[in-house]
Amino acid sequence: MNIKKIMHVENLTHFYGNQIGCKGINFDLYKGEILGIVGESGSGKSTLLKCLSGEISPSAGKINISLDQGGVKDFLSLPEQEKRQLMRSMWGIVHQNPRDGLNLRISAGGNIAERLLNVSEKNYSFLRNTGKYWMEKTEMDPDRIDEFPLSFSGGMQQRLQISKILSSNPQIVFMDEPTGGLDVSVQAKILDTIKSIVRDINVTMIIVTHDLAVVRFLTDKLLVMKDGIVVETGLTDRVLDDPQHSYTQLLTSSILQV
Amino acid sequence: MKIIELKNVNKKFILHNQKGTVLNVLKNINLEIKTGECIALVGKSGIGKSTFLKMLYGNYLPSSGEINIYNNNKINIANSLEHQIINLRKYFIGYVSQFLRVLPRVPTIEIVSDTLKQQSLFDEHSLIKIKKLLSELNIQESMWNLSPLTFSGGEQQRVNLAKTLIGNYSILLLDEPTASLDDINKSIVIDMIKSKLKKDVTIIVIVHDKKIRNEICTREINLEKYIPNDN
Numbered sequence: 001m002n003i004k005k006i007m008h009v010e011n012l013t014h015f016y017g018n019q020i021g022c023k024g025i026n027f028d029l030y031k032g033e034i035l036g037i038v039g040e041s042g043s044g045k046s047t048l049l050k051c052l053s054g055e056i057s058p059s060a061g062k063i064n065i066s067l068d069q070g071g072v073k074d075f076l077s078l079p080e081q082e083k084r085q086l087m088r089s090m091w092g093i094v095h096q097n098p099r100d101g102l103n104l105r106i107s108a109g110g111n112i113a114e115r116l117l118n119v120s121e122k123n124y125s126f127l128r129n130t131g132k133y134w135m136e137k138t139e140m141d142p143d144r145i146d147e148f149p150l151s152f153s154g155g156m157q158q159r160l161q162i163s164k165i166l167s168s169n170p171q172i173v174f175m176d177e178p179t180g181g182l183d184v185s186v187q188a189k190i191l192d193t194i195k196s197i198v199r200d201i202n203v204t205m206i207i208v209t210h211d212l213a214v215v216r217f218l219t220d221k222l223l224v225m226k227d228g229i230v231v232e233t234g235l236t237d238r239v240l241d242d243p244q245h246s247y248t249q250l251l252t253s254s255i256l257q258v
Numbered sequence: 259m260k261i262i263e264l265k266n267v268n269k270k271f272i273l274h275n276q277k278g279t280v281l282n283v284l285k286n287i288n289l290e291i292k293t294g295e296c297i298a299l300v301g302k303s304g305i306g307k308s309t310f311l312k313m314l315y316g317n318y319l320p321s322s323g324e325i326n327i328y329n330n331n332k333i334n335i336a337n338s339l340e341h342q343i344i345n346l347r348k349y350f351i352g353y354v355s356q357f358l359r360v361l362p363r364v365p366t367i368e369i370v371s372d373t374l375k376q377q378s379l380f381d382e383h384s385l386i387k388i389k390k391l392l393s394e395l396n397i398q399e400s401m402w403n404l405s406p407l408t409f410s411g412g413e414q415q416r417v418n419l420a421k422t423l424i425g426n427y428s429i430l431l432l433d434e435p436t437a438s439l440d441d442i443n444k445s446i447v448i449d450m451i452k453s454k455l456k457k458d459v460t461i462i463v464i465v466h467d468k469k470i471r472n473e474i475c476t477r478e479i480n481l482e483k484y485i486p487n488d489n
Binding site: 003028030032033188189191192195199217220221234235237238241242244245246249250253 | 271272273274275312316317318319339340341343344345361362363364375376
């Protein structure tokens with residue numbers, strides 16, 4: 001079995017002035033892997049995600065990206081335009097608040113089609129069918145394809161955002177607290193939807209969350225962050241069930257039992 | 259042919275937030291398990307039987323030593339990349355924990371189907387196979403489309419067993435698979451374990467009932483001899 005390494009991160013560091021955002025981050029991500037980044041607020045997990053997804057330029061370090069068509073690119077030293085192009089065509093970002101990721105002035109179908117247009121798909125009926133297909137896949141009613149995002153509930157908007165991102169078949173998906181703003185009653189179903197889609201299309205994903213239940217069900221491996229550095233890393237259930245670092249032990253023993 | 263090999267395996271827990279308490283659990287484990295063996299782990303409660311099983315699954319990390327799994331090649335589960343362990347768990351090693359752990363609101367039948375989907379074995383015959391297995395385990399048809407989280411302890415355990423036994427694994431790790439079952443269901447599960455053994459599946463099981471051990475196991479491993487001296 002030879003699984004392709006699609007991202008190699010080395011000594012990634014970001015400072016806000018004198019303040020550490022994240023420091024000395026190293027990891028490899030393989031095709032089809034789902035990586036969770038956990039830690040309390042201020043631990044640097046969102047900073048790390050933003051560095052990885054290209055939203056901010058880190059102060060130091062290296063991100064090597066393996067392209068689908070072969071070859072490796074040193075992402076941080078690419079010219080700005082090439083960076084943007086790579087991000088648009090290969091990456092997808094699912095925001096915590098679906099309204100940040102959706103275009104509220106166009107229909108559900110339009111939102112899904114928008115990404116595909118970016119990767120130069122122009123056939124109208126193909127776009128429409130893809131829209132319906134993805135709505136169905138994320139357990140939405142495809143008959144609502146012409147409705148606007150604001151007529152959907154929060155959970156449905158999140159499903160729509162996930163449809164929008166996954167329909168363009170991105171190489172890496174970044175998710176920031178994907179179930180963060182949702183009612184507990186819809187969280188589990190969305191997690192189940194994400195999980196089954198992930199298996200179907202073998203997508204690679206990085207998820208930031210503070211919710212250990214989310215990482216247990218969704219992710220394969222974990223980075224545990226505290227004060228900007230990674231204190232522990234490994235197979236998700238190993239880190240949660242047999243934590244080695246004192247901070248991870250604190251984190252896992254602090255979960256309230258319902 | 260050896261399928262599992264433990265070399266100088268030690269396990270201790272360091273509880274950093276409880277005054278750095280060190281619990282030495284198992285020490286100097288050196289042993290080999292061959293394909294098709296059915297091994298019972300024995301020893302008094304708290305000795306580390308579940309810990310042993312969890313280390314074989316990569317769920318607990320040995321403090322030192324190697325745990326080699328022989329698939330086509332050798333994989334040291336104590337020191338491998340995450341995706342290698344995940345791949346091993348998908349196709350090679352199945353684990354039935356003492357308690358069922360599933361997402362809320364997912365129906366029983368989907369939970370069992372999921373194993374086959376993961377192994378890319380789900381086809382048009384699969385549902386019939388799954389329904390047959392659930393019926394054999396006395397899970398009533400009216401419950402198949404319900405989440406097992408509201409089921410009784412015994413029913414949850416049988417769903418937990420169905421979820422793993424439906425798969426095509428070469429190694430099965432079973433943590434008290436019959437603990438909360440009545441006699442009828444116990445003998446059904448024992449028969450299922452026997453038919454896995456006929457297919458040359460290697461099984462490592464924790465089971466307290468000596469009668470059951472005598473019925474299915476080819477060898478006992480007593481963990482008493484791996485207790486560290488300093489305890």
